[in-house]
Amino acid sequence: MDLETRIKQLEARVAVLEAQEQIRECLARYSFNADLGRSEEYVNNYTRDGVIDLAPSTKWTGSKQLMDFIGSPGGGHKAIEGRCQHTSMNYFIRVDGDKAWAEGYSVVYLKKGDKYEVFTCGFNHWDFVKHGDRWLLKYRYRRPVGGEEWGGKVIRDYLKAPP
Amino acid sequence: MDLETRIKQLEARVAVLEAQEQIRECLARYSFNADLGRSEEYVNNYTRDGVIDLAPSTKWTGSKQLMDFIGSPGGGHKAIEGRCQHTSMNYFIRVDGDKAWAEGYSVVYLKKGDKYEVFTCGFNHWDFVKHGDRWLLKYRYRRPVGGEEWGGKVIRDYLKAPP
Amino acid sequence: MDLETRIKQLEARVAVLEAQEQIRECLARYSFNADLGRSEEYVNNYTRDGVIDLAPSTKWTGSKQLMDFIGSPGGGHKAIEGRCQHTSMNYFIRVDGDKAWAEGYSVVYLKKGDKYEVFTCGFNHWDFVKHGDRWLLKYRYRRPVGGEEWGGKVIRDYLKAPP
Numbered sequence: 001m002d003l004e005t006r007i008k009q010l011e012a013r014v015a016v017l018e019a020q021e022q023i024r025e026c027l028a029r030y031s032f033n034a035d036l037g038r039s040e041e042y043v044n045n046y047t048r049d050g051v052i053d054l055a056p057s058t059k060w061t062g063s064k065q066l067m068d069f070i071g072s073p074g075g076g077h078k079a080i081e082g083r084c085q086h087t088s089m090n091y092f093i094r095v096d097g098d099k100a101w102a103e104g105y106s107v108v109y110l111k112k113g114d115k116y117e118v119f120t121c122g123f124n125h126w127d128f129v130k131h132g133d134r135w136l137l138k139y140r141y142r143r144p145v146g147g148e149e150w151g152g153k154v155i156r157d158y159l160k161a162p163p
Numbered sequence: 164m165d166l167e168t169r170i171k172q173l174e175a176r177v178a179v180l181e182a183q184e185q186i187r188e189c190l191a192r193y194s195f196n197a198d199l200g201r202s203e204e205y206v207n208n209y210t211r212d213g214v215i216d217l218a219p220s221t222k223w224t225g226s227k228q229l230m231d232f233i234g235s236p237g238g239g240h241k242a243i244e245g246r247c248q249h250t251s252m253n254y255f256i257r258v259d260g261d262k263a264w265a266e267g268y269s270v271v272y273l274k275k276g277d278k279y280e281v282f283t284c285g286f287n288h289w290d291f292v293k294h295g296d297r298w299l300l301k302y303r304y305r306r307p308v309g310g311e312e313w314g315g316k317v318i319r320d321y322l323k324a325p326p
Numbered sequence: 327m328d329l330e331t332r333i334k335q336l337e338a339r340v341a342v343l344e345a346q347e348q349i350r351e352c353l354a355r356y357s358f359n360a361d362l363g364r365s366e367e368y369v370n371n372y373t374r375d376g377v378i379d380l381a382p383s384t385k386w387t388g389s390k391q392l393m394d395f396i397g398s399p400g401g402g403h404k405a406i407e408g409r410c411q412h413t414s415m416n417y418f419i420r421v422d423g424d425k426a427w428a429e430g431y432s433v434v435y436l437k438k439g440d441k442y443e444v445f446t447c448g449f450n451h452w453d454f455v456k457h458g459d460r461w462l463l464k465y466r467y468r469r470p471v472g473g474e475e476w477g478g479k480v481i482r483d484y485l486k487a488p489p
Contacts, residue, residue, distance in 0.1 A: 002472050003166055003167065003329055006330050007175070007329060007333065013177050013181065014336060014339050014340060014343070017177070020184060020384065024417070025421075027416065027419070028418040028484070031416050031431065032418075032429070032481050032484060033447075036478040036481060038485075059340070082472065082476075083471060083472030084471070085433070087431055087433065088376060088415070088416065090196075090251065091187070091191060092188050092191040095419070097186075100382055103191075103195070105250055109433065109447045109471065111471055111472030116443075116445070116447050117444065118272055118278075118280065118444065120280035121248045122222055123199075123343045133489040134489040135489075143245060145272065145274055145279070146247075147248035147249065149196065150245075152200070153200050153202070155347070158188075158195060159204065163185065163297040164332060169333050169337070173333070173340060176340050176344065177340060180340070180347065183347060232475070235402055238404050248444065251416065252413050253357050253415075255351050255354040255355070255358075265487070266358070267354060268357065270411070270413065279436055280442075284411045307412045308361070308409060308442070309409030309437030313362070314361065315364070318362060321351075321358060322364075326348065326458075326459040326461075
């Protein structure tokens with residue numbers, strides 16, 4: 001292979017590695033914004049038509065509904081803000097140009113009195129889109145561990161992904 | 164250095180970064196397959212002579228024993244399947260050609276009634292081998308936090324690893 | 327762009343990706359050394375003027391104080407050593423030459439009797455410096471989730487970081 005072709009291949013491979021790191025950062029932003037009460041940043045970390053699908057009857061679509069969920073007094077999230085920690089881990093990430101998806105786990109901790117408890121554990125599939133320089137969440141599909149639905153409905157694309 | 168040599172060095176460095184990501188993915192597969200009841204995928208994520216060494220008297224060797232552990236009704240794992248979440252984190256990963264090892268932490272959550280509890284915390288050393296395009300687990304050596312054995316017997320190669 | 331320039335850019339991008347991985351490794355070392363009683367390694371994973379700032383009135387500065395904290399019988403850490411697990415996750419990392427910072431979460435588990443509990447959850451900002459081949463911790467600023475101080479005082483540089 002000539003040098004030009006090898007450099008081109010390297011540029012493509014490095015771009016994928018950088019995108020995978022940026023997607024991990026996008027999920028870190030998600031957690032930081034949720035836990036620190038940065039509701040506007042939380043919404044802006046999603047696309048305008050972004051969806052958070054937490055359970056069969058618990059789903060928000062688009063910036064306005066996302067802001068209701070995360071930022072309004074009766075929206076659900078305010079009940080735990082200030083004493084919660086949203087973590088995620090065990091990511092499996094695939095990038096294709098300006099689209100990407102990830103699958104992995106989420107765990108939320110909650111302070112109650114002077115103790116911490118494990119509030120939720122979830123199975124997740126996330127979709128991402130790159131807008132300009134920045135990756136945004138487009139869709140979060142999450143089901144609780146030990147819930148009514150099998151987690152394998154959520155975490156399944158890793159089975160078909162090329163190595 | 165001439166361009167050819169610099170490209171060659173870049174190719175080697177990028178290959179290591181890609182392998183580190185693939186090893187994180189192999190550990191994600193491990194968790195997904197265990198938690199979602201994909202027993203065959205769980206076994207196939209190990210080499211045929213793969214070992215899972217969870218405690219001094221709890222060890223499975225080779226595909227057949229691994230399948231007994233993960234997939235058979237009395238094999239141990241079925242008791243928690245469907246309500247467990249196997250996570251791992253704080254990885255230290257070293258790659259050498261088609262071999263690699265990692266050290267890090269594991270935490271398993273379990274749903275009991277409508278609560279989640281921390282079921283186990285473990286110290287881990289993992290060995291990996293690359294078969295074709297795919298990294299497989301060859302050996303998982305794990306000891307519980309606060310158990311009879313010192314975790315430093317398990318997590319110790321990071322001390323000698325070059326930066 | 328000529329080949330020389332493209333190679334130069336690739337070298338810089340790969341160096342950042344490698345540094346991000348080394349910073350994750352530095353945080354893994356932190357955890358391993360703390361949990362496994364490797365007090366000298368714990369101190370040497372910091373710069374000589376390193377600071378760990380855990381709470382408004384709980385701060386250690388420099389190698390001698392760090393050793394007091396981690397290694398001395400009444401220093402605080404010995405009370406949990408051998409049955410604790412320090413994890414961290416959801417990293418947002420930025421590298422600038424031989425300096426770097428990260429923001430993210432920490433969770434410590436503790437064995438009590440035959441159960442594991444969530445001992446602490448924290449918001450973190452970390453500063454790092456590269457000494458020779460190795461990244462060292464220079465400053466850990468951490469505040470507990472649900473504590474007296476808002477976590478947004480700790481985790482805030484990600485808001486201004488370029489994508």
